Amino acid sequence: MLQHNAELKSKINQLWDKFWSGGISNPLTAIEQMTYLLFMKRLDELDLKKQVDAEWTNEPYKSKFEGKWVPPELRSTIPEDASEKEKNELRTSDEAKHGVDRRSLRWSEFNKKPAEQMLQHVQTKVFPFLKDLNGTESNFTHHMKNSVFIIPKPALLVEAVKTIDEIFVIMEKDAEQGQNFQDIQGDVYEFLLSEIASAGKNGQFRTPRHIIKLLAELVQPQLGHKICDPACGTGGFLLGGYQYVVTQLALKAGTKGLIPDEDGFIRTSVASTLTPDTQAILDTSLFGFDIDGTMVRLGLMNLMMHGISEPQIDYQDTLSKSFEEEGQYDIIMANPPFTGNIDKGDINERFHSGTTKSELLFMENIYHLLKKGGTAGVIIPQGVLTGSTAAFKYVRKLLLERCNLTAVITMPSGVFKPYAGVSTAIMIFTKVWSIEDKITKPATENVWFYNMLQDGYSLDDKRTKSNGYGDLQDIVNNYNSREEFESLDRDNSYFYVSREEIEEQGYDLSFNNYKKNIFNEVSYEKPIDIINKLLKLELGLTPNSDLSVIQGGLVKDLLELKGMICDK
Structure with missing residues (x-):
């Protein structure tokens, strides 16, 4: 790497x-x-x-x-009813007048x-x-x-x-x-992007690649899935989904020599086993939106640099009234901006949380964009897990009742340094009921919680790679086998909590609210025994020596203190 x-x-x-x-x-x-x-x-x-x-x-x-290139503004307007001969004559004329030898380009x-x-x-x-x-x-x-x-x-x-x-x-x-x-x-190209020092404006933070790879492992996109990021920035999550799919295809085809990277993930950008049809499917599987024109161009370039010929990244505010997509995507991976408040007058009317907070609106938006059966992996500020207002509770209830909220993974605050020290979490959920459906049974039965302590890098501004993978591979392994330990034991860094208990706790989704605190009894020596040890150490005596015949100096003072303790 x-x-x-x-x-x-x-x-x-x-x-x-x-x-x-x-x-x-x-x-x-x-x-x-x-x-x-x-x-x-x-x-x-x-x-x-x-x-x-x-x-x-x-x-x-x-x-x-090969041949000549004519700038668009110098091309003749060709009538729709023109014959092929007329079209060719116009093109030939344009090339003769304005054509640039393509080899010189x-x-x-x-x-x-x-x-x-x-x-x-x-x-x-x-x-x-x-x-x-x-x-x-x-x-x-x-x-x-x-x-x-x-x-x-x-x-x-x-x-x-x-x-x-x-x-x-x-x-x-x-x-x-x-x-x-x-x-x-x-x-x-990823290294170039990582050097964007102005990242973090408008709440945009570039998501570390190892966190993107972790999300892809958790949501597991497949060939043919429509993958979306409604606030895509430079397209990191779309690329992460693409690479996961390509890697799985390569592994299934028997590709050898793919070894884990420094974070423990196996990834490749291209695979010789891809057929033209498979590549065509992949090229039309990635969809991204962003409100920053520069980010849109960088996202397009990023994906094209990785071999994706025509990425579907567009300039669009997905929270606005003009955005009407509903139930379109199989997989959503996102780290939407936490910008505070959005202009109330332009918020899409399908949102019912009654808030202007972007993090809550994006969670609602992602729910709407998912197909039934579609899965999302979203990074959110931890405040979304604990906020006590009606809007916060509405969104959490939406995810618990209309979706199968499979996991909440809290992350340490240093993950997004040096850009920000905000505490974040990952939420994984699958849409079961659409907003029009009458719920016959809440979709979530249990939620799997995990408390990530280390992500394999130092949690200071330098973010230096440490030895090992941190908790990344432990999260993947335990998430994939989570149903094998569906117990109430909450002494570990991961455990299940029932939906009913979460409802009783006001829909609180914080790890610490359900973690069992274990207090180990600590026994202390009696003061008189401590003084005896001090006396013997001072005099160079063995532990079994008799102190009753000793007189004078510090030893005398300690003996007097010992006597006072004994009297009491």
Whole structure:
């Protein structure tokens, strides 16, 4: 993994330093510009590889850099009733007038240009080509529409291009040693994202990868499931679901050599066993929404960097009145923002908790988005488990009665450092009754509680990797076998609590409310025995020595104290 590759990590840090010294100090802006360059490089590499593969297999392949490219704004408007001959004549005319040789748009071509020419070429030709990559109707093109290439200095572009070339050389070297290139590339991009120092604004905190992997193990998405994150940010949960599915397919196909990572999870981004049909299903299984346009673009790029050709990530406020999806998804994994209060006038009318708190509205929203039988794994602030107002109780009752609330896993407050020290928990639930259904029986019988003490990393701002996996693998193993120990013994870090008892406790879902506190009896020596030991130690006597003949000094004082104690 990347944290063990000092050379690669050093190059990425150099890239950050070059952007900072080159005048782009905003981390989100820098990430966007780096991503565009990484895309240009990777697009060229993939195209060249596919050409070689096509020659080897004698299968037809048309390069993305073959022929001429005409910018969208210079293309002729083709009437709908035009014949194929007329359409071809218009296209040929456009290419003759405005066409750009696609070969000149390759990374391996433009990186040879002098600094000034390279910057102008990338700004006016390569970047517009990138924005138009998937065609005018694609989701990617739609969200790239307002993006801009703002690297201001030729020197910065030259240095960035040089450093990215060096990064890819290291990545290729690592790939030759056995690690999948796609995985290495994903690690590089994840490391870039982890460096976003401004994370945490608007309640957004980047979820650590090992927590995402934990959630995927708990909700277990399968091929064909529609996976959603209604507040997806950079798409980490969608990627986590994708990687879990791909890994399970690889394991079922008998893929060898997959070993646990530093957190104890087995993961791969790609599998040679995937058929075109399987890949097509995966490509149309991931759905994300976010209200930040930059995050939408980063999310699209993140998933595409991992081999997902057309991610379905869209700009949308899923709490607003304009969002009407209901019962659409099999799996939801999310860490929605805890921003405080939402504008009451724009809150969707299907929410009935009567609150403006975002964490509660998102829990209601996730319930609505799930299909019947669909499962969600959601990270929430621990206040959701204990809040005493009617809105908090309404949401918890909703999850207990209309869903099978299978697990509540509390996490230590340091999990989201250095961004925040907020205490959080994971809730796992499966939708049983829709909001229109008349409940004949509450869906939850028992809730499994687990108190995570360690996540395998230090809980300070440095978040240094510790030895072992913390409680991660213990959670997975005990969750998967939880029905084998459905007892009332609450001395452990995990146990079951019945729905009836939770109702009696005002729907409180905090671990400590049900944990059995064990008080061990502690016996203390009598004061007179302690004084005897002190006297013998002072005089260098054996434990069995007689103290009655001793006189003088500190010993005398201790003997007098002993006498006073005896008198009392």
